[in-house]
Amino acid sequence: MRWRAAWLALLLTPPSLPQNPAQPQQESLPSISVDVNVVNVLFTVRDRKGALITNLTKDDVQVLEDGKPQTIKTFTRETDLPLTIGMLVDVSRSQQNLIDVERRAASQFFQQVLRQKDMAFLISFGAEAELLQDLTGSVKLLQRALGELRLSVAVVPPSIAGPGPVPTSSRPRGTILYDAVYLAATEKLQGEVGRKVMVVISDGGDQGSRITREQAIAAAHRADAIIYSIYYVDPYFGRRFGYSGDEGALRKLSEETGGRVFRVDKKHTLEEIFEELNAEMRSQYALTYTPTNSARDGSFRRIEIQTRDRNLKVQARRGYYAPK
Numbered sequence: 001m002r003w004r005a006a007w008l009a010l011l012l013t014p015p016s017l018p019q020n021p022a023q024p025q026q027e028s029l030p031s032i033s034v035d036v037n038v039v040n041v042l043f044t045v046r047d048r049k050g051a052l053i054t055n056l057t058k059d060d061v062q063v064l065e066d067g068k069p070q071t072i073k074t075f076t077r078e079t080d081l082p083l084t085i086g087m088l089v090d091v092s093r094s095q096q097n098l099i100d101v102e103r104r105a106a107s108q109f110f111q112q113v114l115r116q117k118d119m120a121f122l123i124s125f126g127a128e129a130e131l132l133q134d135l136t137g138s139v140k141l142l143q144r145a146l147g148e149l150r151l152s153v154a155v156v157p158p159s160i161a162g163p164g165p166v167p168t169s170s171r172p173r174g175t176i177l178y179d180a181v182y183l184a185a186t187e188k189l190q191g192e193v194g195r196k197v198m199v200v201i202s203d204g205g206d207q208g209s210r211i212t213r214e215q216a217i218a219a220a221h222r223a224d225a226i227i228y229s230i231y232y233v234d235p236y237f238g239r240r241f242g243y244s245g246d247e248g249a250l251r252k253l254s255e256e257t258g259g260r261v262f263r264v265d266k267k268h269t270l271e272e273i274f275e276e277l278n279a280e281m282r283s284q285y286a287l288t289y290t291p292t293n294s295a296r297d298g299s300f301r302r303i304e305i306q307t308r309d310r311n312l313k314v315q316a317r318r319g320y321y322a323p324k
Helices: 006-010 091-112 139-146 177-189 213-222 235-241 247-257 269-280
Strands: 039-046 062-067 068-070 072-077 083-090 118-126 130-137 195-202 227-233 259-261 287-290 300-307 313-316 319-321
Touching: 039 300, 062 072, 062 287, 083 091, 083 177, 091 139, 091 195, 091 235, 091 269, 118 139, 118 177, 130 139, 130 177, 177 195, 177 213, 195 247, 195 269, 213 235, 213 247, 213 319, 227 269, 247 259, 259 269, 300 313
Parallel strands: 083 118, 083 195, 195 227, 227 259
Antiparallel strands: 039 287, 039 313, 062 068, 062 300, 072 287, 118 130, 300 319
């Protein structure tokens, strides 16, 4: 069940990815859909006040791919579609004082959200990524794995010889956020069906990932996974070291894949955020369409979902990768 050694070996080996992060190597990432002729999109809709809208019909929305209208094949409100959740918890030094709170809140979250046929797994990440619990429908096993969350101290790779007389060290690994997202998408979610979600609890800082943020997002797109981020900063650590993390990085991960960022602060506890997240995941729409562009060129296609009521806001992934 523990993949620390295998994952660490992968992270220590430079990935065979091209220099242009917008065009990751196709062989390393799977297609987003079981049926290559059908695109599946999950989305939520809110009004101006942020309230969820749950009574839309197929005639209330339009789908554009690269700006061109598409014909919707199916349209449903999927509150009971099986759900696969990957929870990724930051256990780096900046999160040390928050781990106990995260453990208790996540335990309650799993107890509330998991239903029959739902599955979840748990990953901790800091200097390395560790699979604490593989896919399971057992709340008890997930709670047991949460009890194993431990601080992960930064790792400084050994010095390597450079052109000068003084050896140089490669970049230290402290919080491999992007590597963890990539591994969760490619190793755990790519083969699952139904709704797939990553819940990332972190302050957004990344130190030492071999995968770029763009490559992590591409992996999530290809796994057809939505990323919800919970921006959680330890105020004591922040005051002491002048550190506030990187909320923008979490926002990029989430908004590109159809999720959003929740912020833990004095007005919003982690427990309340988990309740809101649960309600959102159970209030999604699902639609499918056959793209008018039938080329199997592996290119990224932009998706836009519009509603007849322009006052409504749609939250959906920004696109997908065509099969190759």
